[in-house]
Amino acid sequence: MPVVTITTEVSFDVAVIQDDVIKSEFNRRADVKKWAHDYWQSQQPPEKTIEDFDDEELLDELENRDIDLPQMETIHRVYRLLASRDIEAAMDELHREFGLAPPSHECAIADLLSGTSRSPAHV
Structure with a gap:
């Protein structure tokens, strides 16, 4: 057949x-x-690291995002605080400098979403 x-x-x-x-x-x-x-x-676009960009590209991107140097200083301080595992101080700095929601508010939301409860030190 x-x-x-x-x-x-x-x-x-x-x-x-x-x-x-x-x-x-x-x-x-x-x-x-x-x-x-x-x-x-x-x-997916190829992954890039900061080393893949030259100084001019980085400065252009900062300008496009309207980040000026005083804000960059704050970002560096927050980055150092995060590196030293001082999350509370980093959140306080972001709240103070950029008018973000208070850290206690964000922590409460994170606790609700994760189903965990953190110590009341910062809430």
Whole structure:
């Protein structure tokens, strides 16, 4: 008996397919999973570090973001506080300099979202 193979183009609206059906089919087919992952990775821009930029590019970006030098000094102070693991002081500095929400408010939100409770030292 001869075997005939027919190939045709098919299109369908993914929006009408239930999510659990798509998920189970996606997980069932390892080759599709690998293809989707590889395709997604190929669409990502290459990662860059600060060393990939010259001084002019960095200064232009600071200007585009409207960050002036006094703000950069604050950012450096906050960065040093974070490096020394003084999170509370870093949050206080950001609150004071940039008018962000009070640290106690942000900590309370973080506690609610994470389901944890921190000591009342800063709340």
